[in-house]
Amino acid sequence: MDAIQRQLLEAVSGLHEVPEGAYNIRANGQSVERNSTEHIQITSKDDGKGIDIHIADGTKNESLHIPVILSQSGLNEVVYNDFFIGDGCEVTIVAGCGIDNCGNSNSQHDGIHRFYIGRNSRVKYVEKHYGSGDGMGKRIMNPETVVELGEDSYMEMDTVQIKGVDSTKRLTQAKLAKGAKLEVMERLMTHGAQRADSHFDVEMNGEGSSANVVSRSVARDSSYQMFSSNIIGNAKCNGHTECDAIIMDEAKISALPEITANNPDAALIHEAAIGKIAGEQIIKLMTLGLTESEAEEQIVSGFLK
């Protein structure tokens, strides 16, 4: 890997070196480094368009890193990664995609991640998206995450797209069995003429299942964001979504959250708020010696932390 690739790798996965545990590093359309462990087996799909990850029952305190980096302008790829996670696991999975585009052609990565999670497992899934490069070509990422969460399992999703992604369509679908619990925290910032669409479909099918989907976003310059969701309660369950957005400059934001109760024991709540930074907050920080733009930065980074 060259310097740009190493920089992307750090931005999306926090890695300076080859990580501990299982990993698969994909660069410019190919797996460049891979390590399976006793409990986490990574194999290429037969058609070469992605990987299968099998995590054995009872795998605990192990991690998997699967960063993707694109530094070649004009590359356009669709990758299917399937995660088969057994019963009684406790694992952390760090995915991420970094695109550096210094050329004039668009670079695009569409990653479809499907999770089949057994019973009584705990999965933490972290996903970071980052773009850099001063070419005219766009940096495009369309992540799709599909989750089947088994009985009494728990999944925590932490997704971040802070900078440099020109266009993104994010789609997350989850189906929850009895007692399953999903926690999602999405953080998004768009700037320039960027466009971001984020959609969540969560079906709570099992008794006692619950979902909490929180989205925090900042839209700057002339960027556009669309957040939509449908939280469906088909059983006795608890669902909550929250979508808070800061609007700045000439940006536009829509939020379209749906909640559907198909069962009288479904309890569903949604909250959404779009607004600009309160003037008092800025003035308060300016009295402490910050300039107006420093104050804004401070508030934005606190909001997205």
Place this chain on the structure above:
Amino acid sequence: MDAIQRQLLEAVSGLHEVPEGAYNIRANGQSVERNSTEHIQITSKDDGKGIDIHIADGTKNESLHIPVILSQSGLNEVVYNDFFIGDGCEVTIVAGCGIDNCGNSNSQHDGIHRFYIGRNSRVKYVEKHYGSGDGMGKRIMNPETVVELGEDSYMEMDTVQIKGVDSTKRLTQAKLAKGAKLEVMERLMTHGAQRADSHFDVEMNGEGSSANVVSRSVARDSSYQMFSSNIIGNAKCNGHTECDAIIMDEAKISALPEITANNPDAALIHEAAIGKIAGEQIIKLMTLGLTESEAEEQIVSGFLK
């Protein structure tokens, strides 16, 4: 009017007698009684499909009643009522529709009400829908309300559909000029196999405009409700929507509220909650001597009051 018609009239407009002020009573497809006043002129449209109401500038403390009753099974009508309200008015408009259907054919009333409101006016609009009769024929009402709210004008809409309407599609559209303010309170109850759709489109186009749309609903038995809205901020404005629903028995409820900020000075908030009556609330009332179903009735009627 016969006894059933008088009963419907009371249910939708609270009227026992001919009201004070201006009124137009429509029964079974025809205007049966009408009174214009000096400032409130009611005229039939040329095609006979509705009325035009002209309210003169500066009309204050006056009211207009325009109830519609259908007691003939199988009647199906579409009525266009247009309200031209001048500047500096303060008026109360009471509309309502009651259908009694003892026959086997469906009875349907679609009322399209368009309001063109001038500057500095205050309009209170009350609309009640009610159905009765034990025929197999359905009672169907599809009200459409379109509002153009002039500068610094205020409109309060209070709509109620408590009982007996088998199918309803409610559509409310409003455009707000500078400083205009809209307050909506919708109360809805469905039972049996009823179905209710309610949609709000509110565009805040003028600086300093504001909208507050509150919907409270109860779905019982195997009824279905769909609430959707789009609150759009095109200027410095404040928008708030709230949709609270109680789900009972085998009912189903969806809420699909959209907020769209097309201006960085638009502040928009949405809240929605769907859930059943909390068990503790029922137990508390039962300790006061109420039966379980009496306790439920009490809570439901308090919620919709």
